[in-house]
Amino acid sequence: MEEKGTMRVKIGLAEMLKGGVIMDVTTPEQALIAAEAGAAAVMALERVPADIRRDGGVARMADPNVIDGIIKALKEKKYEVPVMAKARIGHFVEAQILEAMGVDFVDESEVLTPADEHFHIDKHKFKVPFVCGARNLGEALRRIGEGAAMIRTKGEAGSGDVVEAVRHMRAVTGDIRRLTQLPDEELMTEAKNLGAPYDLVKYVKENGKLPVPNFAAGGIATPADAALMMMLGAEAVFVGSGIFKSEDPATRAKAIVDAVTHYRDPKVLAEVSRGLKSAMRGLDVSKMDEKDLLQTRGW
Amino acid sequence: MGRIGALALQGDFELHIKMLRRAGVEAVEIRTPAQLDSVSGLVIPGGESTTVSRLMRRYGLDKAIRERYLSGSLAVYGTCMGMILVCSDTEGDHDLAQLGFIDATVERNAYGPQVESFESDIVIDSVNGAGPMRFRAVFIRAPKVTRVGDGVKILASHAGAPALISQGLCLAGNFHPELTDDWRLHKYFLDEFAARIGD
Numbered sequence: 054m055e056e057k058g059t060m061r062v063k064i065g066l067a068e069m070l071k072g073g074v075i076m077d078v079t080t081p082e083q084a085l086i087a088a089e090a091g092a093a094a095v096m097a098l099e100r101v102p103a104d105i106r107r108d109g110g111v112a113r114m115a116d117p118n119v120i121d122g123i124i125k126a127l128k129e130k131k132y133e134v135p136v137m138a139k140a141r142i143g144h145f146v147e148a149q150i151l152e153a154m155g156v157d158f159v160d161e162s163e164v165l166t167p168a169d170e171h172f173h174i175d176k177h178k179f180k181v182p183f184v185c186g187a188r189n190l191g192e193a194l195r196r197i198g199e200g201a202a203m204i205r206t207k208g209e210a211g212s213g214d215v216v217e218a219v220r221h222m223r224a225v226t227g228d229i230r231r232l233t234q235l236p237d238e239e240l241m242t243e244a245k246n247l248g249a250p251y252d253l254v255k256y257v258k259e260n261g262k263l264p265v266p267n268f269a270a271g272g273i274a275t276p277a278d279a280a281l282m283m284m285l286g287a288e289a290v291f292v293g294s295g296i297f298k299s300e301d302p303a304t305r306a307k308a309i310v311d312a313v314t315h316y317r318d319p320k321v322l323a324e325v326s327r328g329l330k331s332a333m334r335g336l337d338v339s340k341m342d343e344k345d346l347l348q349t350r351g352w
Numbered sequence: 353m354g355r356i357g358a359l360a361l362q363g364d365f366e367l368h369i370k371m372l373r374r375a376g377v378e379a380v381e382i383r384t385p386a387q388l389d390s391v392s393g394l395v396i397p398g399g400e401s402t403t404v405s406r407l408m409r410r411y412g413l414d415k416a417i418r419e420r421y422l423s424g425s426l427a428v429y430g431t432c433m434g435m436i437l438v439c440s441d442t443e444g445d446h447d448l449a450q451l452g453f454i455d456a457t458v459e460r461n462a463y464g465p466q467v468e469s470f471e472s473d474i475v476i477d478s479v480n481g482a483g484p485m486r487f488r489a490v491f492i493r494a495p496k497v498t499r500v501g502d503g504v505k506i507l508a509s510h511a512g513a514p515a516l517i518s519q520g521l522c523l524a525g526n527f528h529p530e531l532t533d534d535w536r537l538h539k540y541f542l543d544e545f546a547a548r549i550g551d
Contacts, residue, residue: 056472066469068364069433069493070399073400091407093399132402133400135466155464182466307406311410
């Protein structure tokens, strides 16, 4: 019997994106540049996070025409890269719309203005897979408990500053390492302390990893940033504003793709880091107001 | 049998390496032509075909894999994207680094968007001489074989389309055994393909 939308099928697509770069794009032209550069997937948006941050106001799901335009442009040029799109935290109707449009992956994203301050989307109800952001293991396991098929660090989107993505990746991998050392009788209390489902805590202790792929996002701007996240345990990298807010997006996009493949080889990294022109200007997260942080959205 | 590699440019190569190790062989990641020298078999995993094509060309791996294969010193198993790359043609006009080891045409992403991805039981003809084998096949944005040449063996089909095919030293399937706990197909690749390469 054929079964669609099983957890294995959802996680399967996340597995296929490993070792790749998922690039934010806002126009069909950008989507083609990203695909040509070797993006493993594209994230179709109306505005990249740096612009959302600058413009303020309520950030919502993109106009379906923007997403359709990107899907069509890729198909016409025979690129078969998966297309992702963002829904607001808790906005399950936006997610239903994206699923109905044939989007391949939904990002329930803190980059958009949350629609529900208490509850995330029940992602088990969907056939389309979801990715969610997390700053620590408890948050990651809560999202997986709700049905997320992929976790990414939140980092600080639109900042061009990798420090928060590093903090979140180290927090998740550090917590995982600690869990693997715990005796079984401590797991229930650990689940309580993490605010995470017991079964998932037990899985992490036994396997030393999350039950879904663990990617990096939020502030990655250079090939070296991308390789750093891979070295810290990320299995793939999202680049949001970092490509199309830079001076030479096509060259930078290719360089970041190469860096994610050859992240353990500093000679290749040196080669691809040369002559990229200016990176996005960026914002120093340590100088930002608490209220301007996107990463504190979601619970 | 020598070591087996998994092409590690992009995709789910780690899962293949795990399966190969469970099937009892030493398995390594392959990112450069030099690393290819140490293996007698290569798994090309699932992933994004445009991404992997560009990286293969940039680092000379398409040429290196083709040379090794044509000299008879390398067996190859392609899954999903890997199947696209080992076949000779795709429907439509794509600039992919296809290796042409199997005389067949594939249509990329033939089942539609991810919500149409599925898992299903298939029956594989006589693997390891054990008679027909039921296998849980996971299809993720899968390609579909639309034509096979005369020399191509069809080992399993799903809904009328070939799902597992072989020619010479090459095996290819449009589904993902590495997403299950079932390593019988990896074992089959080792026993019936990689084992034919002299050490």
